[in-house]
Amino acid sequence: MFDNLSERLERSFKILKGEGKITEINVAETLKDVRKALLDADVNYKVAKTFTDTVKEKALGQNVLTAVKPSQLMVKIVHDELTQLMGGETAEIDLEGKPAVILMSGLQGSGKTTFSGKLARMLKTKKNKKPLLVACDVYRPAAIEQLCVLAEQIGVPIYSEPDSKNPVKIAENAIQEAKAKGYDVVIVDTAGRLAVDEEMMNEIAAIKKAINPNEILFVVDSMTGQDAVNTAKEFNERLDFNGVVLTKLDGDTRGGAALSIRSVVNKPIKFVGTGEKLDAIDQFHPSRMSDRILGMGDIVSLVERAQEQYDEEEAKRLQKKIAKNQFDFNDFLSQIAQIKKMGNLKDLASMIPGVGKAIKDIDIDDNAFKSIEAIIYSMTPAERSNPALLNGSRRQRIAKGSGTNIQEVNRLLKQFDQTRKMMKMVTGSKMGKMMPKMK
Incomplete structure (x- = not known):
């Protein structure tokens, strides 16, 4: 990016x-x-x-x-x-009302349905909301099915009327359903449409009039560059949307849409999609994006992602084990799992000032931990809890069982031992004693 x-x-x-x-x-x-x-x-x-x-x-x-x-x-x-x-201040999403209604708009293939699922997941996990997804794309084959699959993956209910071809009525009925069952956010996924298709543009204007949404988000594929900006302008003239969502910012995009769209349509970018996974969604922060463009990293976003995975009880338990030099491979696996939950590894590394430039041409696979995990899972429960048991014959067995070689096993054990010593040293220092007080 x-x-x-x-x-x-x-x-x-x-x-x-x-x-x-x-x-x-x-x-x-x-x-x-x-x-x-x-x-x-x-x-x-x-x-x-x-x-x-x-x-x-x-x-x-x-x-x-x-x-x-x-x-x-x-x-x-x-x-x-x-x-x-890019807008100056971070633009918040309007979630006032019971329920708050969010209407998705955009071209075909811009990623509206996937983003609807991502947004629902984010509102549920980070804002403690009860969202309802609404399937109003009655034209694209399997559009309803796609939204159903996403809804199931994130544990969010969906409202659909598979036999209806009237998206206006479906949206109205969904809001009544949300009121009756106490959902506080309704996310309406609509069909992709061209700005030149008068009939389809009239249809989404009719949906807007019928449900009076808090937010109309224009979802645009950032890979389309200047075309994205021109399309946004045409949609805005018809819908007067509230904000822009840029998808596929993790791809080979030149960034022109992110830098132009705010000036051309005078509407803020509110969210960006940064990957295919359902947690790959970020609120758009203009200042942080400027930092990244100028190679300054984005430490604030990195810390926020780490805090999302922070478990205070687990941290206290881990600190006690480190202090007693009892940090083992089960704890190591737990730490790897937390890092993986934070997102794409190369994206995380690029948030550290100076690192983005250094790793620009290096391919960091999301499966970078795969061989490490394979080695640890090839250990017996006793070996994971007590690394001192790992003699030569056990290491040979682990290498064979994990599909690696003895050198890789030895390297991991050496790195693990160094990590454990460093963690104990930090925990025993004054800084270590301050850590529980710092959040």
């Missing part, structure tokens, strides 16, 4: 490195390169030009402190302007 843009922007800032001060000449040269980088990332031309003009005006108007290098100042100005370009 944004890898090419990040690289190009970094090269642009190098023009100012070594310069003693900001001048009209070196700023013009830098921003010419920045504008090219934005255009190559499929950013709208008018947006790119306005952006660089604003940055130039602010850069030339700054009095550079002797402690701040011109290139550092330019990075700061570009960061602030990127944040404003």
Whole structure:
């Protein structure tokens, strides 16, 4: 995500490195390169030009402190302007009302149905809501079935009328169902439609009028670049939607949609889809996205993901075991499971400042823990609880049983031993004693 843009922007800032001060000449040269980088990332031309003009005006108007290098100042100005370009503040979703109604709109194949499931799961697990999914796509074969499968996976009820071809009536009936059964959020999944299809656009306008939703979200595939922005503009003219959802931001996208769409339609990006899994959904934070584009990482999001998996009782139990040097392979497996729940490994690593650039060309497989888990699962329960039992013959057996070799088993045991010593050292230090007080 944004890898090419990040690289190009970094090269642009190098023009100012070594310069003693900001001048009209070196700023013009830098921003010419920045504008090219934005255009190559499929950013709208008018947006790119306005952006660089604003940055130039602010850069030339700054009095550079002797402690701040011109290139550092330019990075700061570009960061602030990127944040404003993408909306400035984080936009919240409106969940007022009993029930709150969210209407999905967008083109065919933009990912509305999958996002509906992701949003329902997020509202259930993070906001403690009782969502109801509504299947109003009466045209696409298996659309209802797809939503049913998603609903079952996340444990959320679904309302559908398989024999009906009237999405307006289905949506109205679903809201009555939600009121009767106490659901507090209704998520209405609709059919994909082209903005030029007058009949289909009239239909979604009729659904909007009938159910008066709190939120109309326009779901768009970020891989489509500038086409996404143009489509958003046409849909907004008809529906006056409340916010944008960018899906497939984990793919080979140049990022132009994320950087242009806010300026063109004047509506905030509220969510982004970052993978295929049902937990691969993030609220959109303009400032954090600017950090990532400029290679600064995203520590806040990383900490938030870690906190979602944080179990206070488990942490206390683990700390006692570490203090007694009793941390074993069962605990190790538990820690791996928590890391895996946090999301895509490469995405997590890229949130650490400086790491994203270092691993740009490295393929980090989500199955990176597979061989480690295979080795541990090939141990007996006694061996997992007491690693000291693992002599040469046992290691040979484990290597054979896990489909690995003795070198991999020995390497894991060495790393495990080093990890255990380090954890005990940290727990015994003053910092370790402070950890239970820190959340």
